[in-house]
Amino acid sequence: MSVIGQPLKRLEDRDLLLGEGQFAADYTFSDQLYMRVVRSTIAHGILRGIDVSEAKRLGGVVEVWTGKDIGHLPPIDFRLHKLQNLPLCRQHVLAQDKVRYVGDPVAVVFAEDPYVAEDAADLVYVEVDPLEPIMDATRPPGEFAPGVSTEPAVVEKSYGDVEAALDEAAHVFEFEFHVGRHTGNALETRGANVFYNAELDRLEFFGAAKVPHFNRAAIAEMLGLNREQIQLFEGHVGGGFGVRGELYPEDVLCSYAALQMKRPVKWIEDRFENLMAANHSREQVFRLRVGVDKTGFILGLENEFFTSQGAYIRTHGATVTDLAAAMLPGPYLVPSYRTQGRVRLTNKTPCGTYRSPGRYESTFARERLLDLIANRLDLDPIEVRRRNFIMSNLMPYSRGIVNHGTPLVYDSGDYALLLDKILDRIAYEDLQKTLEERRVAGEMVGLGAAYFVEKSGLGPYDDVRIEMDRDARIEIITGVASIGQGVETVMAQICADGLGVDYETIRVTHGQTDRIERGMGAFASRVTVMTGSAVAEAAAKLRERLVGTAAERLQLPASELSISDGNITANGDREGPSIPVVDAVSATLDEVGGDVLSVETTFEATHMTYPYGVHIAIVKVDPATAGVEIERYIVAYDIGKSVNPMLVEGQIAGGMAQGIGGALYEEFLYSDEGQPLSATFADYLWPTAKEVPDVETLVTEDAPSGTNPLGLKGAGEGGINASGAAIASAVGHAIGDPEAITRLPISPLRLHEIIKNLRSE
């Protein structure tokens, strides 16, 4: 039986369950200093002066730096999507002449004790002349710096003749949709412990995450070091979601301080800082103009949208805007399309990606649009979707535009088939009938469905090395990272499948820059697709070596040999001639020399792969409190090929829970002056076990990807993608106005207003 496709238990669990994890804050070195960042309390203003004298006098304080002390360090550069004037709006590690959001680092304190460091930070006095903040990205742009607009870039994509389509359309509708500012903040806050290793003359950065190799190169460049003079080490990471592990000012400050002071420097942010300094995300406003024929078929779609990017352009550049622009048409044909994505700086925390970046937002806008078209034309919303699908016989389907630097080609998919399957599974017609009866009886209940296309498996490459020692112990060395998703288990499964060994005996190494030269890291649901494919190829290569040796010894053709339970046998015949894998590896090593048999592969991909799915939410609204209860939640997702279904379902359930947060509870609100109003967990509300329902899943493998040998597509983001859209649709249905919900999150206050207005009409 193939190991791929089995719901095997995780290799990662043991240390974590015993309390023996090694998270960023768990690294401790003797003689370490503690770093504390002093942050701007003003959203926008000119930095007049910083008085650090009192802080420096406090016992236990070793050093205090302001922007002047590190002014020679360049701003933090982009990892992705450099565009137009974006480089002019990068963030320095400490503010130089202006502060631009509440939370902007202005000074940094180093002390012998973390409590003292925090005391000292309170004694740093910052003088700022306040300026008017820009809080609304849809208002006309202002000036970031002399001659630099707060709209540093516009992302434009188009195909077909939209003007002609809108002219010939039977109906043209215009809608505006808002997605609130929220993010994937993980339970572990950011942190690092950087150590100068004098013996090896190198910096050692512990607590790395997501993209260690990229960050190594970036820090080296900023500090003027050779790559060999800095190594990053990833321990356990308490959640990533796009946010954790990007290169932030604090990472560079910690590294620079360790280098200057030749002492270990530890930095662990608190939650208050995390909520106003780590990347925010989402916050987009879509203005759509759509032309449809009488049947609801979309002829042309025009989209102008605004991304409230926050105060600076961080490592992601224009990624989120680009993805929203490319992915908005989703599973629908949309023969002509034109989009302008306006990247607008605002005096809020800078933004980056959050799980399903640009898709959570654009799916909300698109699926709301489909519902509204159906409502205007008095059609069934499911039927309108069917009429607009890209049919499976058109796959692979090229949009003729670029998505995240790769040609947008949907590799495979049968959108109608999955819709049929899930509607059948939940007995859709009966369900709607039951809900209608409940509505007649006075309950506010409703069903919302939303379709989506995800993207995954971003290239361009991944390297893998598999090593086997003379005891036949296997180590897979990768350049990826683990953010808690189960990388080790999945890689071990793929390798075990190829080699015919027990997956539990395989060691998987990731996030160690001294173990492998290159590495892309963990983002864009790329790891299973890219690294998994590389592991499959490397395992096949290693197998070939071992079986080749065995074939010589056994005087049998290699094609007749197979590996199982630690033996190489003739087609699994245990009674027949066989040779233990341990002997085969030793014999091979005797020939080639050395103590480790090592194979390396590189897997390359020029295109991404596109999984797809459906979310269905059934909600009940309490008319008195405007609270929304999710009674049922269903996700159907085609991921081509599932390596570990248990982990796939875990990804879907976790994503869905986060999606509920963005749909109903989580929002970074600001006062008009730019003061953050959601900077604690008492104000920024994650869903708890009370708010998250059990998710019913249907994971199908009807459309394997042609981009990789196993047919894999990524599973990480489908659980969240359409959740905002589905919940909004269900709430609209429940309150009796399919068009009412145009903004996320659907907070009780907003919903109460909507219900009140509906009743007064």
Add this chain to the structure above:
Amino acid sequence: MIMSGNRHNIKLNINGTVHDVEVDARRTLVDTLRDKCGLTGTHIGCEHGVCGACTVLVDGVPVRSCLMFAVQAEDKKIRTVEGLADEGRFSLIQQAFHDYHALQCGFCTPGMLMLATWLVEREAAVADEELREVIASNLCRCTGYQNILRAVRAVLDGENP
């Protein structure tokens, strides 16, 4: 407790072992566990008592160890995640978390395990609604909670998966 200025020499009974530590009055229990006793299994998620990542048992009940000062925990019995397994053998609740895939990144796990340990050791019937209410005390960002609920339910029901 011996006081010298703001410093206190206290004895903390953690998982049956007594630790002699010197702390400031303001040092929280969680910082003391982690920095003075070397027990980094207990995690810090918010330091304002909402997330529950730092949940430990103090005299048998779940406590946010970020909201308790170390000096307040003297003479009390403290239990942390490090005390759950028996010579590397999982407790029932640890085993159930493994079996039901009730953890992903593992950062909330120690707090969830202590909360669940308290619940199952009460040896009282727990309705689903109460189970949900209790688990809602702590935050998890990865799992969507359902597998945590399943794992705890399995132990409550005495299931051997």
